């Protein structure tokens with residue numbers, strides 16, 4: 001009855017039920033399915049290339065160039081994208097954290113800013129891109145601004161919510177120890193708000209990544225993964241477009257999982273106060 | 280006779296005055312606590328014990344009356360008081376040692392002096408080996424020990440405790456009581472100790488102040504003339520217990536009756 005040797009059977013069943021290998025196998029299966037559909041399904045490979053061809057194209061673009069194609073083309077695109085992402089995200093993180101903390105601490109500020117922010121928040125970030133291009137022209141600086149507008153709101157909101165959720169008695173404990181308002185901010189509010197800040201920044205980085213790609217499609221002029229995808233359309237280079245999409249997906253997942261996984265293990269998980277896992 | 284440390288006269292506290300959800304928590308409270316004294320505040324749940332403690336802490340203001348500490352009106356919280364809450368309220372992002380040193384850091388005490396004081400307090404609360412742990416990894420009793428050490432670290436005049444052992448299991452609680460007696464005998468801190476446990480109040484206190492049902496006034500003050508260590512099986516202990524329980528039961532019945540009317 002055992003079609004498989006039992007020493008093999010159990011690890012495969014574990015994987016099928018879902019363990020740490022499952023994601024890789026799942027993606028591999030999707031890739032194989034995609035390949036088979038294209039091989040036997042009569043799909044126009046000019047519009048929908050097989051993954052094997054996309055991967056070959058991806059590695060070509062990662063390596064040295066040929067003729068008019070510069071060396072490490074994909075790396076250049078990624079580098080520009082990452083630069084715009086990091087600059088925009090850091091700017092958004094600093095400004096928005098400050099705004100959010102102040103909103104959380106001061107009810108009047110909250111009451112006045114909240115309605116305005118609520119309206120801005122429901123506007124899809126992509127809709128402000130035409131306005132930004134009109135104001136700022138094309139170029140990396142505009143992409144950076146798109147990243148900022150795309151990622152600032154989750155940080156503002158979670159920082160404000162974090163401050164509002166600091167237990168009153170935690171502030172009392174600090175006041176009783178003689179802490180001034182400023183000391184309470186730096187020694188209690190920041191620490192107590194950290195789970196919220198981390199959750200907000202994680203959310204915001206995901207938004208920032210989507211924003212930088214979308215922003216590049218419209219506002220970049222030479223490099224950037226988003227720009228590359230849009231540009232490849234002009235040459236019907238669908239393999240490069242899909243290679244770009246894969247890069248966008250892989251980097252996006254890595255940013256959220258690896259970077260924030262690392263930060264969370266070092267902070268909120270160690271303190272036993274993690275909330276972002278549930279978000 | 281030691282000097283009066285805390286002096287409350289004619290204290291009234293109304294929450295949300297003028298509002299539809301106005302609450303008269305404390306009606307007319309008069310109490311003097313002498314320096315070094317250990318005083319328990321006992322009363323039915325919701326009668327205003329925490330409210331009074333928080334007024335002494337400077338977090339709430341009386342709506343009438345005068346509340347003084349060391350001869351001066353209490354205007355706000357300050358480092359001359361230390362507070363311990365039932366829910367510990369430690370700083371989860373700081374290690375045990377940093378939690379204890381919090382007040383010292385605020386006061387700008389030099390690092391070596393901080394280290395010395397942390398070691399002293401860690402020994403006092405018996406948490407050697409846990410200096411580098413995060414609060415999350417500690418049991419309830421251990422967390423409360425850290426909270427007590429944090430409140431004592433900067434050497435306040437008064438220790439305020441709001442049902443500090445309320446969330447602990449019986450065994451941990453009796454160990455904590457013994458430790459608190461030892462700490463009080465070593466430090467002679469004037470202590471206000473809110474509890475709803477009669478046994479706890481007799482074991483610990485020089486005086487047990489019994490509050491009436493809300494709005495709170497002082498119903499009766501019991502002076503506990505028993506040497507430490509006190510034993511719950513001691514006939515005099517039982518005698519106190521009966522007297523206080525009887526008086527408390529009347530107030531609890533009133534609270535229940537009042538809630539039934541609602």
Ligand SMILES: Nc1ncnc2c1ncn2[C@@H]1O[C@H](COP(=O)(O)OP(=O)(O)O)[C@@H](O)[C@H]1O
Pocket residue numbers: 294295302304322323324325326327328329330331493
């Ligand atoms: N911040 C507050 N606002 C309004 N009512 C309050 C507040 N704090 C306490 N109360 C009310 O005051 C009364 C006394 O509360 P409290 O002092 O906490 O009682 P105890 O500590 O004796 O259980 C209760 O009826 C409670 O609901």
Ligand SMILES: [Mg+2]
Pocket residue numbers: 325328329330441
């Ligand atoms: Mg209470």
